[in-house]
Amino acid sequence: MTQLEIAMTILMKTFDEYAAMEGNKDTMNKTETKCMLEKELPGLLMEAKNQGEVDKLLKSLDFNGDCEVDFSEFVVLVSALTCACHDRCLQKS
Numbered sequence: 215m216t217q218l219e220i221a222m223t224i225l226m227k228t229f230d231e232y233a234a235m236e237g238n239k240d241t242m243n244k245t246e247t248k249c250m251l252e253k254e255l256p257g258l259l260m261e262a263k264n265q266g267e268v269d270k271l272l273k274s275l276d277f278n279g280d281c282e283v284d285f286s287e288f289v290v291l292v293s294a295l296t297c298a299c300h301d302r303c304l305q306k307s
């Protein structure tokens with residue numbers, strides 16, 4: 215597999231792992247999303263200083279408003295973060 219293919223597989227596996235913790239296996243509820251953020255994106259959670267900001271972050275992920283984060287919503291988060299990091303890297307060099 216190419217590196218990009220590996221990266222895509224990791225994305226799918228990571229999502230599936232957390233989405234399968236409880237309830238619907240194809241989506242992450244609030245608990246699962248928080249757990250994923252804590253373990254996989256601790257830097258992002260640290261930027262959210264209080265519970266209110268964490269809730270806002272979770273809400274902003276849920277585009278269709280069904281209180282669950284599906285794979286496409288998860289990918290939007292990851293790509294938004296990737297873009298932000300990429301911009302930061304470009305500014306540094």
Ligand SMILES: [Ca+2]
Nearest residue numbers: 233236238241
């Ligand atoms: Ca679930």
Ligand SMILES: [Ca+2]
Nearest residue numbers: 276278280282
């Ligand atoms: Ca949703």
